[in-house]
Amino acid sequence: MRRPQDEPVYQPEYSDEELQTEAENRIRNLMWTVSGDYTLDTKLEAGLYFRSKYAAMYDAVKQGAFARYLDRNAFSMYLVKKIYYGAEERPLTELAQLCVDAAVFRKAQEERPGVAELRDRAFSDLLDKSFGKMSASLTGRLKIALLRGYLMKDWHCERTLSDAVERIRALEDGADTKAVIEAVDALYNTLIDKSFVRRHGDLAHVLAATLEDLQEFDWRDYLEEESVGDFLEKYLQRINSRVVHLEEEQDEEEQQKHGRGRKVVVIDEESAAKMYSYMELNYGRSYLSSREQKNIDLRLCRGAHADCSLYFTDGILANPVRVNAQYVNAKRHAEKNRRFYMNNKNMLRRNIDLLTGELKRSLVRREEPEQFAAQTGTLVVNRLWKVGRTEDAGKLFEKTLRRNGSDFVVDILMDASGSQRDRQSQVALQAYMISEALSNNAVPHRITSFCSFWDYTVLQRFREYDAPRSENKRIFDYTTSSNNRDGLAVRAVGDSLLQRPEEGKILIVLSDGKPNDIIVNRPNSRNPQPYYGEYAVRDTAYEVRKLRGLGVCVLGVFTGKEKELAAEKRIFGKDFAYIRNIENFSRVVGRYLRKLLEEQEKF
């Protein structure tokens, strides 16, 4: 008897994590709408959205307008230079926010008249909610003066600020980037640090700082997250997103204690050249030609996965380079998996029958043709006696309506990272059960496992969609190692799934933990961020949603630790199942497939 908590849990209602992702998505889209540039990648703060929706939305509009009407890079470069010369970051960015707002608002409003209403709402919200916090600092009081001015057209304010207010309002008449920079600089030098020019030099001097100077500077103390790579670039990005952030900054000191770039391992050119042959030695030869491989990398390894590569293989056992330790090891694991299979054969047969039967019933119900009497169609001879004998012969024909004969295809993507090791035999067995049940019903399906090694994401294919049943057993070659870069794997598998002719496309992802990939990089290439934590979760969630947007039904099945449940829920959102015990995998999948099959309008 199973304990109730072993039952798989479906999560139909929206979790906090999902709301968070959707809020991020919403404000990012607003920014894109206004800027018209969908490659813009500025981090917007979703947390603000839950404190003040309108303020967050206005920030997004402003960020978009900032990118559209001003030269973002020049402006943030100026800010970084100013900070390099010792300006205080917080008052400087706050002044910058006010100036940018003044400079872009009129233009944005001309193009989109609705912006004015949003701005009023955002401003009154801010006055309501953070008046106390704002009035504590000089820049805050300047902000209050401006917000009140815009809202109530009441421009009276303390005397020290009236010049500043005038100066900022002067930017409203179509100021360009240069004018905004000059205004920010002048305001900083008069309001915040009157001795700046004397000690560090004027605007021209600040702008003359070279990129080399900046790159040598240690920006790490200014960065809040664990960041790596080009610190200057990171810092520029951060400044960029700060420039529009109107709400008072939260205290960030505690966030700053995080460590430095410890996740990137840099290796030299020579080993990079050897990498590919290592991959062949470790994972077997690729089944793609090098040209196909290159094409796929070019198409899929973009954005968050730039500089990564995909490696498609049938596994080291199917296509080894030579007999090496990895081969022997893989063989040992495969034998272990097969032994496990032999020992459980009876149980297995029963479960496969069960699963097959369940699917078959749903399929039959779906495909059952409906016949009804009609005026046209196929003549039903034994109704013909009515002709001439009755007034109205009625319906002498029969029509057949096939309810929903559309076909579908299933793709199963399994995490093969090292953390699955102790249960790999069970995972293989469960996958085998699903595979057999689908084969029994002649449903095309593919099984792939993924793991990441160096900057390669290895996709090992166990069976192709239309492979004969005999291939099902190849799943017992399943072995695990290394990291997992879920976003890229989902993208790659989704890409080939979308090319299938079947209308109903289903992707099932078995995952046992958060995405985690340490990148080994070639020197001289831009180091992408290490793929883990929040960044990786967001990226994977984005890939999943993109596939859903294209009509693929994606189910996430999670078998890992409870503390990672939240992140996984965020990735998969609505179709998500948590199983504590891997033995439930096939049942959950069966249930999900049945649910899809019985939902008529889905396909």
Added chain:
Amino acid sequence: MEDIFSPFREQGVSRTLLDAVAEFRSRYPAKGALADRVTKPALPYYGRETFEMAAAALLQGENILLTGSKATGKNILAENLAYVFGRPSYNISFHVNMDSSALIGADTFRNNEVQLRPGPVYQCAVNGGFGVFDEVNMAKNDAVSVLHATLDYRRIIDVPGYDKVELHDAARFIGTMNYGYAGTRELNEALVSRFLVIEMPQADEETLHRILTALFPDFRRKGLEQICGLFLDLQLKAGNNEISTKPLDLRGLIGALKTVHGGLSPRAAIRMGIVNKSFDLFEREIVEDIVMTRIPESWTAAELFGAEA
């Protein structure tokens, strides 16, 4: 008589082409009951190059397939072509349960005998009409395969159990398809090879301006700009896969504008015509955000329509 070619002449469509169409019209005049099937489209099609390609292909006896995403004017073009060529049009909407009898015809019992009740393709073929296969990729490939002989050089319909019918010289078929709708499938090669394929360009600002001012002559400039901008914003967002194509709905937009014309507030009208087309809560928010930046809540019908201030 009204000059049916004038919208196309204005767009600079080649004279020789229009003359050839005029000649086609006089060679195959629509008579009697068929003349009722020649209907004037609600809007002229805007897009010189696309129109020229389509007309040239039809003049040479080819069938054409119009492909493109939503709101690119596939049906408007098809209607316009039938109208300028002066042929009766037969509109056949394809769906999953389509079978050959729905296209060609099926048995029925009339006058004490079993007779063929001709389907739309049969009628179109006999009467020399323009058959519009709407969403041709919604149907199963095997259902459409009965059309192969109809669409290629053989130009016949073989009705099982009856005679084979030859196509009228003026009969043409125009398929429309949209990739990306849920439930659409790839067309098989055999069918595609029987069409010349025209990819419909997406609506640009100028086309939208033209369409909307043709429908609403009293559209005010500022409102028109925002409405067109809204549509282009949606198009861009759908193109970037951030939203589905459900809210990208020109028909819905025009419907909404009509209600504004009747006095409804623009925000409320757009909500009916565009925002509510999407049934995903989060998508609706994103769409609503775009609307919010374009159309202030305070706007009334007077902001969109009326004499310029």
